[in-house]
Amino acid sequence: MEKPIIVGAVIYDPKVTVIWKIIGDFFSSKKCPIELVYYSTYELQVDGLAKGHLDVAWNSPLAWIDAQRRLAGKCRAIAMRDTDRDRVSHFVAHAQRGPASLGELRGKTVAFGAKDSPQATLIPIEQLLRTGLEAGKDFEVRRFDVKVGLHGDHVGGERDALACMMRGDAAASVMLDLNWDTWTRDGTINANEYRIVGSTGRFDHCNFTVREDFAADREKRFEQALFSMKYSDPSHREMMDLEGLKAWEPGRTSGYELLSAACEHQRYFSSAS
Amino acid sequence: MTERAAGFSVRVSGSTDGSATAFVRKHRFVVGSPVTFDEQAHHVSAVEYLLGAFGADLVTGLLAAARARHIEVDHAEALVRAELDDELAAVGVVGATGSPGLARLQVKVYASSVAQEETIMALWKGVLERSPLVRTLERVVRLELVLEMSP
Numbered sequence: 001m002e003k004p005i006i007v008g009a010v011i012y013d014p015k016v017t018v019i020w021k022i023i024g025d026f027f028s029s030k031k032c033p034i035e036l037v038y039y040s041t042y043e044l045q046v047d048g049l050a051k052g053h054l055d056v057a058w059n060s061p062l063a064w065i066d067a068q069r070r071l072a073g074k075c076r077a078i079a080m081r082d083t084d085r086d087r088v089s090h091f092v093a094h095a096q097r098g099p100a101s102l103g104e105l106r107g108k109t110v111a112f113g114a115k116d117s118p119q120a121t122l123i124p125i126e127q128l129l130r131t132g133l134e135a136g137k138d139f140e141v142r143r144f145d146v147k148v149g150l151h152g153d154h155v156g157g158e159r160d161a162l163a164c165m166m167r168g169d170a171a172a173s174v175m176l177d178l179n180w181d182t183w184t185r186d187g188t189i190n191a192n193e194y195r196i197v198g199s200t201g202r203f204d205h206c207n208f209t210v211r212e213d214f215a216a217d218r219e220k221r222f223e224q225a226l227f228s229m230k231y232s233d234p235s236h237r238e239m240m241d242l243e244g245l246k247a248w249e250p251g252r253t254s255g256y257e258l259l260s261a262a263c264e265h266q267r268y269f270s271s272a273s
Numbered sequence: 274m275t276e277r278a279a280g281f282s283v284r285v286s287g288s289t290d291g292s293a294t295a296f297v298r299k300h301r302f303v304v305g306s307p308v309t310f311d312e313q314a315h316h317v318s319a320v321e322y323l324l325g326a327f328g329a330d331l332v333t334g335l336l337a338a339a340r341a342r343h344i345e346v347d348h349a350e351a352l353v354r355a356e357l358d359d360e361l362a363a364v365g366v367v368g369a370t371g372s373p374g375l376a377r378l379q380v381k382v383y384a385s386s387v388a389q390e391e392t393i394m395a396l397w398k399g400v401l402e403r404s405p406l407v408r409t410l411e412r413v414v415r416l417e418l419v420l421e422m423s424p
């Protein structure tokens with residue numbers, strides 16, 4: 001029997017293993033067996049990839065940056081979801097009482113997500129820096145460190161930040177564009193009362209990361225199986241809905257500049273060690 | 274009557290689909306996995322069987338005790354809830370620090386009877402004292418066992 005490709009995934013709720021089992025069964029049906037290894041944090045998963053315990057890691061964008069750092073750039077992003085490309089985060093404020101632009105955040109408090117959330121903390125702080133606003137100097141940072149280690153893989157931090165802003169304890173809060181869409185649709189946010197006052201530049205999100213030495217034939221088999229997943233196929237749709245995508249795309253690294261700069265300017269890895 | 278061998282015996286046989294069938298006397302039941310977090314799982318898990326067995330121990334124990342004393346209990350029903358110490362440990366997550374074992378087992382038994390509440394409570398006390406599962410599990414899991422009377 002062919003040696004399975006070892007795939008790592010970070011999970012915070014055991015229910016998530018149900019989705020991965022469906023994906024595992026799909027790969028088996030494509031004659032590309034995978035063995036799943038679950039991690040409680042991205043740091044541990046990047047450790048696993050670096051030490052060769054894994055062949056493929058389903059990495060957050062911050063874990064991608066960390067993997068590049070720890071492997072001295074000797075890794076590749078081989079695939080990602082369509083929904084991992086070209087995301088933005090929004091700064092949200094009260095439509096009447098709040099600031100009308102990012103510039104008006106000067107001297108105010110801004111509510112962010114967890115300290116390791118690319119979309120709700122690291123990238124937005126970098127965006128404000130590029131707007132001429134320095135954290136701690138030009139505006140106050142109010143952070144909600146929910147489930148640190150999961151790189152914002154949950155909405156807890158963003159939801160708490162939103163509640164903080166809605167209470168009036170912060171002038172604005174930050175959230176991923178997808179969360180703004182969901183929360184204005186389900187009534188969590190009344191779009192008549194709150195508005196987007198600014199957004200970050202575009203950034204990419206998760207990817208499947210492999211080490212440079214991952215065998216080309218195994219990488220090709222993995223990609224062939226992955227890209228054979230089609231939203232138009234009713235038997236694939238549930239799995240793809242659960243994973244939040246309509247299509248798998250080849251990996252690219254052009255969308256990590258904002259996060260990379262954020263990590264450098266905020267000294268993320270030197271302060272985390 | 275032939276002499277019964279001491280203790281209890283159950284044979285459990287694994288299947289190719291990963292489930293197992295338990296054969297006990299003339300009965301059988303299928304178990305899907307040690308624990309499941311899949312609402313759509315096809316088979317009952319071992320943990321779920323344990324919870325069902327525990328609730329049934331208390332309900333049938335109460336009904337049997339009432340019957341033996343000719344006390345009418347119209348209906349008895351148990352709601353069983355349990356928590357693992359660390360669910361991530363139960364699925365083998367690297368970095369999980371807790372135990373996959375049960376941390377807490379809560380049972381609320383609802384009973385309706387025309388008998389006095391004190392009478393039923395005395396029955397209940399006896400059920401707890403004589404229950405094999407209560408006396409076993411109380412050594413290792415935090416048990417919260419409550420009887421509520423309904424009119």
